[in-house]
Amino acid sequence: xxxxxxxxxxxxYIDESILAESEAEKKTAFSWKPFLSFxxxxxxxxxxxxxxxxxxxxxxxxxxxxxxEAIAEEESSVDGxxxxxxxxxQKLSDVLNQMNDGDLVKVRIETVVSxxxxxxxxxxxxxxxxxxxxxxxxxxxxxxxEMSKAEILxxxxxxGVTYIFHLYEADETx
Amino acid sequence: xxxNGIIELYFRRxxxxxxxxxxxxxxxxxxxxxxxxxxxxxxxxxxxxxxxKTWELIPPxxxxxxxxxxxxxxxxxxxxxxxxxTRVKRGSNQYEAALDELENVxxxxxxxxxxxxxxxxxxxxxxxxxxxxxxxxNVFVRRYFYLESGNVIAERYGLSESNVNVILNRTRNxxxxxxxxxxxx
Numbered sequence: 545x546x547x548x549x550x551x552x553x554x555x556x557y558i559d560e561s562i563l564a565e566s567e568a569e570k571k572t573a574f575s576w577k578p579f580l581s582f583x584x585x586x587x588x589x590x591x592x593x594x595x596x597x598x599x600x601x602x603x604x605x606x607x608x609x610x611x612x613e614a615i616a617e618e619e620s621s622v623d624g625x626x627x628x629x630x631x632x633x634q635k636l637s638d639v640l641n642q643m644n645d646g647d648l649v650k651v652r653i654e655t656v657v658s659x660x661x662x663x664x665x666x667x668x669x670x671x672x673x674x675x676x677x678x679x680x681x682x683x684x685x686x687x688x689x690e691m692s693k694a695e696i697l698x699x700x701x702x703x704g705v706t707y708i709f710h711l712y713e714a715d716e717t718x
Numbered sequence: 719x720x721x722n723g724i725i726e727l728y729f730r731r732x733x734x735x736x737x738x739x740x741x742x743x744x745x746x747x748x749x750x751x752x753x754x755x756x757x758x759x760x761x762x763x764x765x766x767x768x769x770x771k772t773w774e775l776i777p778p779x780x781x782x783x784x785x786x787x788x789x790x791x792x793x794x795x796x797x798x799x800x801x802x803x804t805r806v807k808r809g810s811n812q813y814e815a816a817l818d819e820l821e822n823v824x825x826x827x828x829x830x831x832x833x834x835x836x837x838x839x840x841x842x843x844x845x846x847x848x849x850x851x852x853x854x855x856n857v858f859v860r861r862y863f864y865l866e867s868g869n870v871i872a873e874r875y876g877l878s879e880s881n882v883n884v885i886l887n888r889t890r891n892x893x894x895x896x897x898x899x900x901x902x903x
Contacts, residue, residue: 547903548820550834551893552813555863556794557840562847563786566859695878 629706630699636711640693648690650712655705688712721784728776735776736769743785747792753865754796754813764795771795793863812865820862823890824903839902846896850889857885 545553632640639649691699701707719738727735747768751761768791781787800813847855856875860866868886872879897903 545834546821546825548817548824550836550839551820551824551843552817552862553797554836554839554843556790556797557837558847558863559844560782560786562844562855562859563789563863564783565852566856689880691880695880700881701884
């Protein structure tokens with residue numbers, strides 16, 4: 545038997561308390577997170593507007609870090625969490641503002657693992673380099689995933705990981 | 719009837735225990751089996767076997783929660799049925815999909831087939847699951863115990879399907895690291 549089959553079979557023996565927990569209804573407790581996410585987008589859009597230099601090119605990922613880290617500090621100071629961070633590129637921010645509920649947009653997602661993150665299995669050299677790479681967990685072979693406005697704004701990722709959402713354009717990966 | 723009342727019937731060896739159990743959890747156990755087998759006749763057999771096995775196990779066992787005690791028994795029978803089937807008919811699409819997901823992460827091309835003690839491995843997985851955040855743990859359990867699809871899990875917990883897929887992907891990778899560290903891989 546392969547280990548994958550054994551794992552699937554062995555799930556029959558996990559603790560009943562774990563099963564019981566998974567039956568819990570969806571949490572309805574009040575959370576600041578959605579509001580913070582909306583606030584984050586708002587601040588980003590303002591920052592983009594104020595810093596516009598007349599070009600419509602997508603800003604390089606590294607240029608987004610400062611803005612987002614400032615937002616991260618705001619969030620952390622409010623609820624003490626170290627949430628995953630979501631950056632939106634300029635074109636995507638503009639598109640989101642015009643989207644209706646239910647509309648889908650093609651997004652390419654990059655992840656940036658911060659130097660102190662233990663969340664992912666990158667080696668030390670990679671961590672120190674703060675790599676940015678397309679996150680294949682979110683995308684098909686063609687490198688994008690379709691998401692609604694609500695999904696983007698409520699996106700939750702791994703703690704300590706920054707996600708950079710780009711408006712997907714086929715030629716940008718070529 | 720409350721679970722404690724049903725369990726007391728078992729302890730008194732009152733056969734109404736089975737009727738009450740079937741009435742309360744028959745549909746639930748059938749669903750657990752259905753997600754794995756996708757075959758009405760096999761599922762009904764699994765559920766019947768569950769009642770028989772429960773009668774044998776209680777007493778002396780006194781379940782922490784009857785519902786999940788039954789779910790584990792039903793799931794165990796359903797997995798046994800799967801093992802006896804040919805590769806042509808291996809069970810539900812969700813079973814195949816879940817197996818593929820695990821295989822992609824846990825099994826390298828040259829991995830030899832081995833004998834694993836399912837109970838010990840289950841205990842190891844329980845320990846691993848307890849290291850996760852509740853949301854990650856719940857999503858993993860709904861996928862790999864109940865074999866629910868990503869969109870069903872997303873709806874249950876108010877997440878997007880892409881978020882569920884990300885959680886599952888990362889949890890599988892963590893499981894691989896955990897099993898490697900503990901000598902299972």
